[in-house]
Amino acid sequence: MPKLGLIAGNGRFPFLLLEAARAHSLTVVVAAIKEETDPEIDARAAADPEIHVHWLSLGELSKLIETFQREGVTRATMAGQVKHKQIFSSIRPDWRLAKLLLNLRTRNTDMLLGAIAKVLADEGIELISSTQYLEPLLAKPGVLTQRAPDEEEAKDIAYGRTVARAIAGYDLGQTVVIAAQACVAVEAMEGTDATIERAGTLFRTLEAGDANGEPTTLRRTLTVVKVAKPNQDMRFDVPVIGIGTIDAMQRAGATCLAVEAGRTLLFDPAAITRAADEAGITITVE
Incomplete structure (x- = not known):
C-alpha cells in the first residue's frame, strides 16, 4: 500500500488530512510534534493499523528524516499549525537543523520551511501540498x-x-x-x-x-x-x-x-x- 508521511501540527487539520489520505487507501506515517500535536492521534492509530505514529520534538530534523526513511516514505505533507513563537523561541535544534538555521539569510517562516523542504528532497522525501487531498475544502x-x-x-x-x-x-x-x-x-x-x-x-x-x-x-x-x-x-x-x-x-x-x-x-x-x-x-x- 502506498505511504504518505504526515508532519502533524496542532488543531484538527492533521485529522482531516489523515481521513482524506486513508480515503485514498494510503498508509499514513505520522510525525507527531510533541509540543503541538493532539494526543488523540494515538487513539486514531490504535484503531487503524495503517496509521503509524512517531513522536518527536521540534528541532529533531534528523529524527524526522530517519523515521520517514525507515518507514519507506518518499512523499510527505504538512498539516496543522506550528506556532511561530514555538519555531523561533522554544526550538532546540539538532545538528542538522542548527546547520540549516545558520545558513538562512532571514529567519522568517517561509525561508525556514522552504529550507526544510529542500533538505527532505535531498534525502528522497518530496514535500507535497496538503490541498492535493483536501481540494473539496x-x-x-x-x-x-x-x-x-x-x-x-x-x-x-x-x-x-x-x-x-x-x-x-x-x-x-x-x-x-x-x-x-x-x-x-x-x-x-x-x-x-x-x-x-x-x-x-x-x-x-x-x-x-x-x-x-x-x-x-x-x-x-x-x-x-x-x-x-x-x-x-x-x-x-x-x-x-x-x-x-x-x-x-x-x-x-x-x-x-x-x-x-x-x-x-x-x-x-x-x-x-x-x-x-x-x-x-x-x-x-x-
Missing part, C-alpha cells in the same frame, strides 16, 4: 452566508485586501482587522484568532472613549480579511478558517470575514456557515 467564490456584506463592510474588505496583501508579501502575517477603512490589528506571530481577539480588546477600549473621555467616531464593527501570500507555497502555511475563527470574531464583535477563493481551506464549511449565520457574521470569498 478549498473556498469557492461567492457569499457563503445568508447575509452579504453591506456597503461599509465592502469598503473595509477592499481596503483590508490591499493592506493584507502588502504585509503577507513580507511574511509578517496573512490577516488584518479593519474598521471604517482603518487598520485596527495586523497579524504577526500570534496567529489569526489571537489577532482578532486583540482587535476586539482594542476596539472595546476605543468605544469606551479616548484619554479625554471622548467616544471614538469609528463604527462599532470589525471586518476580518485573510489572504494568501503573493507567492503562496501551498505545501505549508496554507490559510485556514475553522469554527474557532468564527467564535473569535463573535467575541470580538466582528461582523464580516473575507477570504481568498482557491487558496483558503475551510474546515467543516457547513458548520462554519451555520455558526456565522447564527452570529450574524457574513463570509465572502473572492
Whole structure:
C-alpha cells in the first residue's frame, strides 16, 4: 500500500488530512510534534493499523528524516499549525537543523520551511501540498452566508485586501482587522484568532472613549480579511478558517470575514456557515 508521511501540527487539520489520505487507501506515517500535536492521534492509530505514529520534538530534523526513511516514505505533507513563537523561541535544534538555521539569510517562516523542504528532497522525501487531498475544502467564490456584506463592510474588505496583501508579501502575517477603512490589528506571530481577539480588546477600549473621555467616531464593527501570500507555497502555511475563527470574531464583535477563493481551506464549511449565520457574521470569498 502506498505511504504518505504526515508532519502533524496542532488543531484538527492533521485529522482531516489523515481521513482524506486513508480515503485514498494510503498508509499514513505520522510525525507527531510533541509540543503541538493532539494526543488523540494515538487513539486514531490504535484503531487503524495503517496509521503509524512517531513522536518527536521540534528541532529533531534528523529524527524526522530517519523515521520517514525507515518507514519507506518518499512523499510527505504538512498539516496543522506550528506556532511561530514555538519555531523561533522554544526550538532546540539538532545538528542538522542548527546547520540549516545558520545558513538562512532571514529567519522568517517561509525561508525556514522552504529550507526544510529542500533538505527532505535531498534525502528522497518530496514535500507535497496538503490541498492535493483536501481540494473539496478549498473556498469557492461567492457569499457563503445568508447575509452579504453591506456597503461599509465592502469598503473595509477592499481596503483590508490591499493592506493584507502588502504585509503577507513580507511574511509578517496573512490577516488584518479593519474598521471604517482603518487598520485596527495586523497579524504577526500570534496567529489569526489571537489577532482578532486583540482587535476586539482594542476596539472595546476605543468605544469606551479616548484619554479625554471622548467616544471614538469609528463604527462599532470589525471586518476580518485573510489572504494568501503573493507567492503562496501551498505545501505549508496554507490559510485556514475553522469554527474557532468564527467564535473569535463573535467575541470580538466582528461582523464580516473575507477570504481568498482557491487558496483558503475551510474546515467543516457547513458548520462554519451555520455558526456565522447564527452570529450574524457574513463570509465572502473572492
